[in-house]
Structures are given as structure tokens and as C-alpha cells.
Amino acid sequence: MFIQTEATPNPEVLKFLPGKAVLGEGTRDFRSPDEASASPLAADLFGIEGVNRVFYGPDFITVGKQADEDWAHLKAPILASIMDHFTSGQPLFADAGDSEAGGHDEGVYEGDTAQIVAEIKDLLDTRIRPAVAQDGGDIL
Known part of the structure; x- marks a missing residue:
């Protein structure tokens, strides 16, 4: 398995592309270890000292770090955790019904x-989402 990395405009955030679907559709943001307990991979990533945010996109994982940490020290353990997760065949979420997919409000107008x-x-789908995705995120 080959995982690519991609820089983002934010130097504290790095995008990891495992070459396969992560969520497939929607997004999920983890801002604390407590939130990350819903996902074994996110929990593993938060277990790496210096990681302070994990974000799942359709086909990428974005990891945020503390400002005083260096990517040179964090990148290898993050890559190892992502590779271990995808090669193990574990589900992304501890409870399969626990994923929150992003999307549009389907109200009737x-x-x-x-x-x-x-x-x-x-406009959101064709202009805004792609621009935000370049920074490793998404909008709801």
C-alpha cells in the first residue's frame, strides 16, 4: 500500500491519500481524543504525541498538529497508523452506525x-467544496 501526502495552505495540517475510499461520501471531523474514540484509526492517530485534529474525507485523511511539533517527526508514525489500519481490514468506526456523513439539507422548497x-x-458543490478540500477540509 502506498500512501501519498499532500501539503495544504495551512502548515499545521497535512493531507494523507491512502489510494482508497476513506468515508466514500461525506466527512467526519475529530477535534479531541474523546471524539476520536468512535473510530479506531482516529484514536490511534490522537495517540501520537503532537496530533490535535483528524478529519476524514471521501478519499483522504487530514491530520492537524500542534504548532510546536515538526512534520519530520510526526509523518512516519501517522503513515504507519494509517497503513496498519487499512491493511488490518478493521472498520473505520467502532459502531458502523456512528459515521456522520456531510451533505445538503434535503428540505422541500x-x-x-x-x-x-x-x-x-x-455553487457549494462546484466552487466552494473543491476550494475547501484543497486545505484538507469540507463544509456542511
Whole structure:
């Protein structure tokens, strides 16, 4: 298994591309070890000293670090944890029903409002989401 890394505009965040689906659809953000307990991989990543955020995207994992830590020391253990997880065949979440997929509110709209909502959703999907994804994130 070969995992690529990609720099982001934020020097405290690095994007890891395992070459296979992570969530497939949607996103999940872990901002603390307590939140990460829902996912064995996120919990392992938070177990690495200096990691302070884990974000799952459709086909990537973004890891944030503390400002005083160096990627040269963190990158190898992070890569090892990601590789171990994907080669072990473990599920991404301890409870399969615990994933929170991002997406649009599927409310029912009529007339001009429906057209405006459709245009907003299109802009989010074609312009905003790709720009935010370049920084290793997503929007809901």
C-alpha cells in the first residue's frame, strides 16, 4: 500500500491519500481524543504525541498538529497508523452506525426559493467544496 501526502495552505495540517475510499461520501471531523474514540484509526492517530485534529474525507485523511511539533517527526508514525489500519481490514468506526456523513439539507422548497436553493447547492458543490478540500477540509 502506498500512501501519498499532500501539503495544504495551512502548515499545521497535512493531507494523507491512502489510494482508497476513506468515508466514500461525506466527512467526519475529530477535534479531541474523546471524539476520536468512535473510530479506531482516529484514536490511534490522537495517540501520537503532537496530533490535535483528524478529519476524514471521501478519499483522504487530514491530520492537524500542534504548532510546536515538526512534520519530520510526526509523518512516519501517522503513515504507519494509517497503513496498519487499512491493511488490518478493521472498520473505520467502532459502531458502523456512528459515521456522520456531510451533505445538503434535503428540505422541500417551491417556486423561486427552490431555484435559489438549487443554485446555492450547485455553487457549494462546484466552487466552494473543491476550494475547501484543497486545505484538507469540507463544509456542511
